[in-house]
Amino acid sequence: MAKDLLVVEDLQVWFPVRRGFFESLTSKEQRYVKAVDGVSFNIKEREIFCLVGESGCGKTTTGKAILRLVDPTGGNVRYYGTGLNAAMMKDAIERAVSKKLISKAEAEQALSTGAIDVRKLPKDKMKMLRQKMQMIFQDPYESLNPKQSIYDIVAEPLVVNNLGANEADRENRVAKALDDAGLRPPKHFMWRYPHEVSGGQRQRVGIAGALVLEPAFLVADEPVSMLDVSIRSEILKLMLDLRDKKGLTYLFITHDLSVAYVFSDRIGIMYLGKIVELGPTEEVIKKPMHPYTKALISVVPKPDPRMKTEKIILKGERPDPAHIPPGCRFHPRCPYAMEKCKVEEPDAIYVSQEHWVSCWLAAGEGKTE
Amino acid sequence: MALLEVDGLKTYFKTQEGTLKAVDGISFNLDKGQAMGLAGESGCGKTTAALSIMKLLPANGFIAGGSINFMKQDMSKLTGDKLRAIRWRDISIIFQGAMNALNPVKRVGDQIVEPILLHEKVDEDVAVKRVKELFELVGINPNRIREYPHEFSGGMRQRVMIAMALACRPKLVICDEPTTALDVMIQAQILQLLKNLQQELELAMIIISHDLSVLAETCDLLSIMYAGKIVERSSAVEVFANPQHPYTKGLIAAFPNIKGERKMPASIAGNPPNLINPPVGCRFADRCYAVQDLCRQEEPPLIEVLPGHFAACHFVKPRGV
Numbered sequence: 225m226a227k228d229l230l231v232v233e234d235l236q237v238w239f240p241v242r243r244g245f246f247e248s249l250t251s252k253e254q255r256y257v258k259a260v261d262g263v264s265f266n267i268k269e270r271e272i273f274c275l276v277g278e279s280g281c282g283k284t285t286t287g288k289a290i291l292r293l294v295d296p297t298g299g300n301v302r303y304y305g306t307g308l309n310a311a312m313m314k315d316a317i318e319r320a321v322s323k324k325l326i327s328k329a330e331a332e333q334a335l336s337t338g339a340i341d342v343r344k345l346p347k348d349k350m351k352m353l354r355q356k357m358q359m360i361f362q363d364p365y366e367s368l369n370p371k372q373s374i375y376d377i378v379a380e381p382l383v384v385n386n387l388g389a390n391e392a393d394r395e396n397r398v399a400k401a402l403d404d405a406g407l408r409p410p411k412h413f414m415w416r417y418p419h420e421v422s423g424g425q426r427q428r429v430g431i432a433g434a435l436v437l438e439p440a441f442l443v444a445d446e447p448v449s450m451l452d453v454s455i456r457s458e459i460l461k462l463m464l465d466l467r468d469k470k471g472l473t474y475l476f477i478t479h480d481l482s483v484a485y486v487f488s489d490r491i492g493i494m495y496l497g498k499i500v501e502l503g504p505t506e507e508v509i510k511k512p513m514h515p516y517t518k519a520l521i522s523v524v525p526k527p528d529p530r531m532k533t534e535k536i537i538l539k540g541e542r543p544d545p546a547h548i549p550p551g552c553r554f555h556p557r558c559p560y561a562m563e564k565c566k567v568e569e570p571d572a573i574y575v576s577q578e579h580w581v582s583c584w585l586a587a588g589e590g591k592t593e
Numbered sequence: 594m595a596l597l598e599v600d601g602l603k604t605y606f607k608t609q610e611g612t613l614k615a616v617d618g619i620s621f622n623l624d625k626g627q628a629m630g631l632a633g634e635s636g637c638g639k640t641t642a643a644l645s646i647m648k649l650l651p652a653n654g655f656i657a658g659g660s661i662n663f664m665k666q667d668m669s670k671l672t673g674d675k676l677r678a679i680r681w682r683d684i685s686i687i688f689q690g691a692m693n694a695l696n697p698v699k700r701v702g703d704q705i706v707e708p709i710l711l712h713e714k715v716d717e718d719v720a721v722k723r724v725k726e727l728f729e730l731v732g733i734n735p736n737r738i739r740e741y742p743h744e745f746s747g748g749m750r751q752r753v754m755i756a757m758a759l760a761c762r763p764k765l766v767i768c769d770e771p772t773t774a775l776d777v778m779i780q781a782q783i784l785q786l787l788k789n790l791q792q793e794l795e796l797a798m799i800i801i802s803h804d805l806s807v808l809a810e811t812c813d814l815l816s817i818m819y820a821g822k823i824v825e826r827s828s829a830v831e832v833f834a835n836p837q838h839p840y841t842k843g844l845i846a847a848f849p850n851i852k853g854e855r856k857m858p859a860s861i862a863g864n865p866p867n868l869i870n871p872p873v874g875c876r877f878a879d880r881c882y883a884v885q886d887l888c889r890q891e892e893p894p895l896i897e898v899l900p901g902h903f904a905a906c907h908f909v910k911p912r913g914v
Contacts (some may be wrong), residue, residue, distance in 0.1 A: 240792040277775045278777070408800055422864050453803060456847070456859070457859065461860070481777070481851060485849060486856060498884045514599070523780070524806075525781075525809065529812075529830050530833065537782055537785060538778055
């Protein structure tokens with residue numbers, strides 16, 4: 225069985241709600257927007273793990289917290305991949321101990337297992353680790369600087385990290401990244417500007433920018449949602465090829481279950497800052513257990529008017545992460561909500577070896593029909 | 594006579610590089626109560642076609658040929674007051690990115706009252722009452738008419754836009770990518786709403802989207818556009834059951850199907866042609882898997898393959914017409 229590359233445990237990202245002067249006098253309690261509120265999952269080497277959910281469910285924040293593009297409030301993110309050599313790692317851990325970020329026992333454990341706790345890494349070491357953990361952004365129309373040539377865009381990570389012996393070496397690395405991203409021949413694209421290439425090619429530039437540092441782990445945040453349907457699968461195929469050739473591992477973030485279905489190995493369904501169901505893709509899609517998963521699957525538009533299926537359209541919009549309902553956080557929109565759901569939050573219940581769901585129904589309470 | 598008859602419509606844009614033929618001779622009819630989907634990749638001219646019908650083209654765009662007969666009037670020749678009398682009263686549009694199309698400093702109710710007062714001789718009380726009814730119709734609490742757009746969520750703002758489009762009881766509503774910026778769950782809510790409204794009010798609708806699956810859920814008729822031309826046109830069921838044009842087949846195959854087998858969908862390699870100097874023959878030739886020499890020399894006409902089913906490809910032959 226494949227080794228874990230990344231383990232996320234009880235990750236929390238809370239943003240404090242700013243209070244007015246009067247409010248700060250009258251109430252002592254600081255309120256938080258709990259964007260990510262206790263998320264745990266693991267990603268194995270060469271695996272594509274997909275987080276699916278509506279906008280505002282915290283899927284992008286989870287991705288960013290793993291890369292420390294936002295700072296997590298709590299929980300652990302352990303990265304087992306190669307990225308820092310042993311001496312650097314020892315140094316990082318010693319400094320973390322001296323700053324009282326981690327205890328001695330944790331330091332010893334980290335050294336013996338080879339896991340790096342992303343959350344407690346000092347900033348400069350995080351920068352080095354981030355060479356191995358890169359991100360592909362959603363919108364290729366906005367994430368590329370229109371005033372920079374494609375060469376400048378792709379070479380920027382090299383400049384920032386002070387990599388590449390000289391200009392010629394950098395050019396070679398950029399050419400290789402462009403080639404890997406399917407922009408061939410690289411010389412043809414290198415000196416163009418983003419507006420001179422098509423949407424699909426722009427997204428390839430974004431991917432080349434992530435590949436130029438030769439990462440092992442990529443967070444891909446909705447990489448195809450802004451693209452025309454006719455070229456989406458080209459980009460997905462490119463990402464699959466890169467996994468096969470370079471042994472990459474992906475965290476794939478999307479709201480589109482049908483893309484997740486064809487692309488990922490395992491799926492986690494997120495709702496309001498928590499994963500409510502997690503399992504192998506085929507199993508989750510074909511045998512969904514959580515009422516939210518069932519509803520999401522039922523509303524995916526089918527590309528065929530002859531296939532009219534029953535839709536479970538949830539009423540209302542997703543609730544606000546600043547006011548998370550008590551009990552099961554899905555209960556106000558759940559068609560099967562019971563009294564118990566309003567007061568007690570369900571734990572993860574395994575329905576097969578790798579497939580769990582957090583719902584009282586799966587625990588044998590109440591009936592679905 | 595159909596409610597809307599578009600015949601050989603050509604809409605061009607003057608640009609620095611030359612004349613861009615965004616819409617180059619498209620024809621279709623639409624009856625009362627029918628919903629037609631207009632599908633295609635970005636840049637294929639589907640939005641331009643819709644804007645031409647309402648004559649809302651930017652300054653460098655112009656109708657270079659063809660006619661748009663709406664309720665026995667040629668929209669392409671109307672100007673000034675006559676055009677304004679029809680716009681929004683008889684034809685309205687739900688714009689792409691409607692979430693940001695509302696005026697942020699005006700109350701939503703006032704924004705909808707405005708076209709009613711402009712088009713109809715009614716006093717404000719009647720108009721406000723109508724807005725409340727419209728809100729109820731699209732599923733918003735009527736007490737919210739005095740709120741501002743920022744107080745509404747994305748899906749609710751889209752509902753406001755739909756209420757606004759229905760304000761003067763139009764006969765034809767054009768929806769330009771009505772759900773593109775919305776979540777799947779909200780998308781399902783809005784699509785269901787549009788379908789219900791269309792049936793209840795006997796609206797004619799043109800729904801523009803690059804997402805064939807959205808159109809499959811909502812439309813009776815379907816037209817597939819490529820590079821300024823309609824390459825296939827029929828009932829929605831027929832297009833999906835029996836696609837004729839290689840582009841249509843490619844588009845359908847490009848969709849992952851959550852109910853089907855788990856496999857990576859096909860893609861259509863290449864990019865659409867430059868519309869300033871479009872290629873001589875079939876415009877899809879460069880991306881077509883079945884391309885022959887003939888395709889690069891002669892443009893295929895739109896022929897009736899089966900009754901009511903049209904396709905523009907040299908290699909589809911009429912059957913049973």
